[in-house]
Amino acid sequence: METNSVALRGVRVEHARVAQMPGERAVHVDVCCAQPQRSAPIDELLGAVVACVQQESGEPAARIAHAVAVRMAQLTESADVQVTLRVAGDGETPAYAGVEWNVHVTDTDVQPADDATLPVRTASHAAVISLESRVPNAADVFRTMIVALDGIPGNQVEGISPLYAVTHADGSAGRSAVVALQTTMSAAHLERALTALHAAHEGAVTCHIVQMSGIGDEERAALDTGDAQHRAAVLAPWMDMDPQATLQGDPLAFLLASAPDAPFVGMESDHWIIGGE
Numbered sequence: 001m002e003t004n005s006v007a008l009r010g011v012r013v014e015h016a017r018v019a020q021m022p023g024e025r026a027v028h029v030d031v032c033c034a035q036p037q038r039s040a041p042i043d044e045l046l047g048a049v050v051a052c053v054q055q056e057s058g059e060p061a062a063r064i065a066h067a068v069a070v071r072m073a074q075l076t077e078s079a080d081v082q083v084t085l086r087v088a089g090d091g092e093t094p095a096y097a098g099v100e101w102n103v104h105v106t107d108t109d110v111q112p113a114d115d116a117t118l119p120v121r122t123a124s125h126a127a128v129i130s131l132e133s134r135v136p137n138a139a140d141v142f143r144t145m146i147v148a149l150d151g152i153p154g155n156q157v158e159g160i161s162p163l164y165a166v167t168h169a170d171g172s173a174g175r176s177a178v179v180a181l182q183t184t185m186s187a188a189h190l191e192r193a194l195t196a197l198h199a200a201h202e203g204a205v206t207c208h209i210v211q212m213s214g215i216g217d218e219e220r221a222a223l224d225t226g227d228a229q230h231r232a233a234v235l236a237p238w239m240d241m242d243p244q245a246t247l248q249g250d251p252l253a254f255l256l257a258s259a260p261d262a263p264f265v266g267m268e269s270d271h272w273i274i275g276g277e
Contacts (some may be wrong), residue, residue, distance in 0.1 A: 043148030
């Protein structure tokens with residue numbers, strides 16, 4: 001059956017900056033793509049909206065909305081995209097409820113994706129992302145998360161660990177996996193993208209930046225790693241993916257040997273990413 005349109009409503013991006021508006025704001029984005037020729041995964045579209053807003057942070061709102069519209073047109077191969085960007089008021093004087101911008105682009109405004117002119121960071125970072133979930137369909141959730149991460153401009157997934165089964169202290173069952181990611185995003189922007197994906201799945205998956213190269217000491221200290229250095233649920237799948245990896249200078253094998261949850265973690269599947277359990 002042909003899809004006449006695809007719409008994303010109320011995509012929320014925290015801590016964005018908009019030119020001529022003071023401070024950081026929460027930005028809300030609505031997107032409607034008419035007659036899409038490509039059925040892009042929703043998580044890929046959500047991740048791309050978040051990435052565009054973050055990459056254009058500090059620019060005029062109309063430019064941010066236009067960047068989102070162009071990227072959505074590229075991803076969906078839609079000839080007609082409408083984007084509404086709303087920024088809430090900050091409660092200062094003079095008071096106002098919010099400001100709204102509308103952008104409409106057609107195929108004559110959009111270059112092919114390979115020639116996209118959206119600005120990206122030139123510095124590339126190697127990041128390790130942990131994924132954990134207690135829902136029964138955790139493997140499916142992880143797959144969609146990985147597709148969404150890979151679909152964000154400037155990101156490329158370079159490694160995926162086996163799927164691990166985890167028994168938590170309260171007796172509940174869970175799953176975990178680790179992803180190696182090459183990204184042009186800053187640590188703060190990548191964390192915000194992960195937060196947005198966490199919210200998109202209604203909290204069904206917890207994700208952390210466990211390690212990231214090429215960032216300063218302050219950025220590294222600010223990372224919420226989920227206490228990865230003490231958790232076999234993260235260390236075991238990571239070591240399977242990259243046996244030579246280290247964390248804070250210590251080999252993963254050394255950290256895993258002293259992890260208190262090591263007896264309660266075991267590999268479930270090494271080919272789960274292609275649909276096998």
